[in-house]
Amino acid sequence: MSWRKETRRAERGYHHGNLKEALLQAALGLIAEKGAAGFTFADAARMAGVSAAAPYRHFRDREELLSSIAQRGFEQFEARLTAAWDDGRPDTVTAFERVGRAYLAFAREEPAFYNAMFESGVPVDVNPALQAASERAFNVIRAAAERLAALAPPGTPRPPAMMMALHIWSMAHGVASLFSRGDAARRKLPMSPDELLEAEVLIYLRGLGFPTDRRSPAKSAEPPPVPPEASSGSGVPPGGPWGKPK
Amino acid sequence: MSWRKETRRAERGYHHGNLKEALLQAALGLIAEKGAAGFTFADAARMAGVSAAAPYRHFRDREELLSSIAQRGFEQFEARLTAAWDDGRPDTVTAFERVGRAYLAFAREEPAFYNAMFESGVPVDVNPALQAASERAFNVIRAAAERLAALAPPGTPRPPAMMMALHIWSMAHGVASLFSRGDAARRKLPMSPDELLEAEVLIYLRGLGFPTDRRSPAKSAEPPPVPPEASSGSGVPPGGPWGKPK
DNA sequence: GGCTCATGTAAAGCTCGTTCACATGAGCTG
DNA sequence: CAGCTCATGTGAACGAGCTTTACATGAGCC
Numbered sequence: 001m002s003w004r005k006e007t008r009r010a011e012r013g014y015h016h017g018n019l020k021e022a023l024l025q026a027a028l029g030l031i032a033e034k035g036a037a038g039f040t041f042a043d044a045a046r047m048a049g050v051s052a053a054a055p056y057r058h059f060r061d062r063e064e065l066l067s068s069i070a071q072r073g074f075e076q077f078e079a080r081l082t083a084a085w086d087d088g089r090p091d092t093v094t095a096f097e098r099v100g101r102a103y104l105a106f107a108r109e110e111p112a113f114y115n116a117m118f119e120s121g122v123p124v125d126v127n128p129a130l131q132a133a134s135e136r137a138f139n140v141i142r143a144a145a146e147r148l149a150a151l152a153p154p155g156t157p158r159p160p161a162m163m164m165a166l167h168i169w170s171m172a173h174g175v176a177s178l179f180s181r182g183d184a185a186r187r188k189l190p191m192s193p194d195e196l197l198e199a200e201v202l203i204y205l206r207g208l209g210f211p212t213d214r215r216s217p218a219k220s221a222e223p224p225p226v227p228p229e230a231s232s233g234s235g236v237p238p239g240g241p242w243g244k245p246k
Numbered sequence: 247m248s249w250r251k252e253t254r255r256a257e258r259g260y261h262h263g264n265l266k267e268a269l270l271q272a273a274l275g276l277i278a279e280k281g282a283a284g285f286t287f288a289d290a291a292r293m294a295g296v297s298a299a300a301p302y303r304h305f306r307d308r309e310e311l312l313s314s315i316a317q318r319g320f321e322q323f324e325a326r327l328t329a330a331w332d333d334g335r336p337d338t339v340t341a342f343e344r345v346g347r348a349y350l351a352f353a354r355e356e357p358a359f360y361n362a363m364f365e366s367g368v369p370v371d372v373n374p375a376l377q378a379a380s381e382r383a384f385n386v387i388r389a390a391a392e393r394l395a396a397l398a399p400p401g402t403p404r405p406p407a408m409m410m411a412l413h414i415w416s417m418a419h420g421v422a423s424l425f426s427r428g429d430a431a432r433r434k435l436p437m438s439p440d441e442l443l444e445a446e447v448l449i450y451l452r453g454l455g456f457p458t459d460r461r462s463p464a465k466s467a468e469p470p471p472v473p474p475e476a477s478s479g480s481g482v483p484p485g486g487p488w489g490k491p492k
Numbered sequence: 493g494g495c496t497c498a499t500g501t502a503a504a505g506c507t508c509g510t511t512c513a514c515a516t517g518a519g520c521t522g
Numbered sequence: 523c524a525g526c527t528c529a530t531g532t533g534a535a536c537g538a539g540c541t542t543t544a545c546a547t548g549a550g551c552c
Contacts, residue, residue, distance in 0.1 A: 014516045015530060037283050037367055042508055051532050053511080058530090062509070118423075119365065121283055125433075159449075162436050166425075167446045171413075174420025177364075179412075187371075190408050200413045203405075204446070207453030260547045261499060288539055297501050299541080304499090308540070 012049070020058040022048040024072070027065055032112035036066060036120035063122065067130055070122050073113030074133035080106050081140040092148050093210060099144055100172055100201050104194055107176035114181065118173065141165045148210070156209040164208070171200050258295070266304040268294040270318070273311055278358035282312060282366035309368065313376055316368050319359030320379035326352050327386040338394050339456060345390055346418055346447050350440055353422035360427065364419065387411045394456070402455040410454070417446050 016022065026047035030039040041062040042052045059065040084102030088095045107114045116122065117134075124134050145165035152158040180193040189196065202212045262268065272293035276285040287308040288298045305311040330348030334341045353360045362368065363380075370380050391411040398404040426439040435442065448458045 013518095014532085015518075019530080035367055040508065041510090050530095052509080053533080054531050056510070121281055160436065163442070163445060166435065166442055167417075167449070170420030170424055170442070170446065171417060172420070173424055174416030174418070177423060178416055178419055189412065190406070196409070196412055196416070199409060200416065200450070203413070203453035204450050205453070207449035207451070259549095260501085261549075265499080286539060287541090296499095298539080299502080299543095300500055302541070 016048065016050055016054070019048060019050060019054060023055055023058060023065065024069060027069060028112045031069070031115055031120075036115045039066075041065065066116055066120050067122050067127055069113065070116040070120065070124075071127075071130045071133050073110065073117040074130070074137045076110065076113060077106055077117070078133070078137040078140055081137060085140060085144050088144070088147050092144075092151055093205065093212065096144050096148050096168075096205075097198060097201055099141060100168065100197055101194060103172040104176055104180055104197055107172075107180055108193075111181055114176070118177070138165070138169065141169055148205075151210070153209045153211075159208050167204065168201065171204070172197060175200070262294065262296055262300070265294060265296060265300060269301055269304060269311065270315060273315060274358045277315070277361055277366075282361045285312075287311065312362055312366050313368050313373055315359065316362040316366065316370075317373075317376045317379050319356065319363040320376070320383045322356065322359060323352055323363070324379070324383040324386055327383060331386060331390050334390070334393050338390075338397055339451065339458065342390055342394050342414075342451075343444060343447055345387060346414065346443055347440060349418040350422055350426055350443055353418075353426055354439075357427055360422070364423070384411070384415065387415055394451075397456070399455045399457075405454050413450065414447065417450070418443060421446070 023044050026044040027039060030043055030047070041055055044065070045052050045055050048054075055065070059068070080102050081099055084098045085095055086098070122130070124131050142162060142165040145168065146161040149159055149161040149164060175193050175197045179187060179189060179196065191199075206212045269290050272290040273285060276289055276293070287301055290311070291298050291301050294300075301311070305314070326348050327345055330344045331341055332344070368376070370377050388407060388411040391414065392407040395405055395407040395410060421439050421443045425433060425435060425442065437445075452458045
């Protein structure tokens with residue numbers, strides 16, 4: 001597989017034909033291995049089988065490559081969050097938590113992207129395209145929060161959706177960054193990062209007045225949820241988000 | 247000023263006399279400026295007025311310097327969290343939130359330490375002393391959570407303190423890392439990172455069943471709180487943690 | 493006074509990021 | 523098909539950083 005990329009050089013002519021893409025892929029692999037800080041432009045070039053100067057025909061400098069990766073990352077991130085949200089099906093709270101898990105899953109399954117996006121030091125606000133991609137991803141969370149906020153139990157003040165979105169984002173990022181990736185994952189925990197985040201979000205939502213026990217859904221405009229996949233994974237265990245009290 | 251450090255060289259003899267400390271200070275300044283990734287060993291040496299090889303008499307390599315800084319950071323962090331907790335005075339919830347704010351304040355006021363501790367890629371689990379320092383700091387949060395958990399309103403299941411501590415840590419780290427430092431701070435927010443975190447923690451605590459409105463304190467073993475500094479900063483605004491609903 | 497060893501220096505080797513002048517050949521134009 | 527052009531790749535070179543090695547210095551101790 002990636003075998004060919006390296007040995008291809010003898011067979012390929014002077015021109016690579018697809019260097020830009022090859023560099024992006026190589027960089028992705030290297031970042032996954034050694035982190036954005038450890039990744040080197042020269043290594044990526046080597047891996048693609050070209051000279052150290054060749055990448056400069058496709059990226060202004062190392063940072064632009066990183067930035068491209070971050071942008072792709074945000075795009076895939078947005079896609080996955082959108083899929084997880086699934087327009088709030090089967091019910092808003094369930095879908096909302098699924099977004100949280102999708103966040104964590106992305107951080108775990110795409111460490112290179114996550115690293116480039118949030119931990120590489122790439123200045124997001126300097127690159128309009130990157131910033132836009134980042135905002136589109138965040139807007140998925142925000143839109144979901146909007147829908148959730150609209151369901152706030154009557155009688156309680158309605159929480160600002162933007163704030164909720166920021167809260168959820170910070171929880172997900174905090175858990176991902178502290179417990180779910182690389183070295184950090186080695187900290188010993190009493191529960192998995194997924195469970196940790198799920199409980200955190202559930203407690204938070206309860207603090208906002210949302211009923212978080214699936215067996216007694218919100219009594220607002222929300223249609224009664226279709227009975228989901230039994231109580232697999234996303235179900236709240238009886239006794240609250242943290243399980244049976246000891 | 248740091249002026250002297252650099253020009254001192256002419257006056258000082260062959261030996262620096264305090265190089266290790268000087269290097270740590272120099273590195274701290276450089277990391278604050280350019281981040282742990284941007285900091286260079288050579289620069290630190292220059293700033294201390296010694297040759298590029300001199301630092302190797304005091305640190306095995308660049309990473310060991312970083313690691314020393316991280317360790318100091320954890321120590322100061324622990325001290326500040328401990329002071330903020332103040333053994334739960336005047337009441338547990340107030341003190342608990344103060345710990346949250348102390349976390350954020352540390353991240354903001356000691357960016358170099360925070361960076362070295364959490365964002366430099368230094369593997370904590372490889373260095374026993376570092377790991378121990380890190381655990382001591384976390385244990386402050388954990389002990390506070392323990393006390394808080396003991397106050398869980400009767401009738402509700404008691405949340406595991408460890409889990410609460412991890413939740414609080416992830417919230418604080420998430421907010422600090424996303425909104426409170428460096429480039430990230432440039433994201434435009436509807437509220438300050440401090441307010442964001444405070445609201446988040448309050449909602450979370452409410453989700454656990456803690457009364458978070460200061461005017462009606464917990465009715466458990468907790469003695470009625472001494473009326474604190476009016477309602478400055480830490481007070482919950484009437485209408486809930488997020489202020490008046492629009 | 494003289495020794496010793498911790499501490500500092502200079503020089504060198506390696507890698508990396510980046511630039512520059514030059515080479516190659518894919519694809520268009522006539 | 524000949525020839526041109528320009529995007530793409532090469533090699534050499536520069537400066538900077540990390541690290542090691544052989545050597546220099548002098549502070550503290552006998």
